[in-house]
Amino acid sequence: MVTELADLSNSDEARVEAAKRIGLLLHAHAGKLWADEDWQMDVTDETGLILFVISIAAMKSAAISDSPTMPVPAK
Numbered sequence: 001m002v003t004e005l006a007d008l009s010n011s012d013e014a015r016v017e018a019a020k021r022i023g024l025l026l027h028a029h030a031g032k033l034w035a036d037e038d039w040q041m042d043v044t045d046e047t048g049l050i051l052f053v054i055s056i057a058a059m060k061s062a063a064i065s066d067s068p069t070m071p072v073p074a075k
Contacts, residue, residue: 011051018043022054033058 008014022041026033033039039056 014043014051018052018054022056026056034060 006014006017008017018041022039025039025041033056041054043051043053045051
């Protein structure tokens, strides 16, 4: 778990900042997104009360195998 602090004036500002930070995390760790784990960012106030949550889930479908070549669709 990573904790970062920001002093923001209202919930709209906090939502925008959270979206920017989740975008940076996705960019920096894009390869790790496919580890079949859900990612979650909880945004809290100074008392620890959760104000909102961003959840991200990535999963491979049954059509994708772990082989280096993509399956060819049937005609």
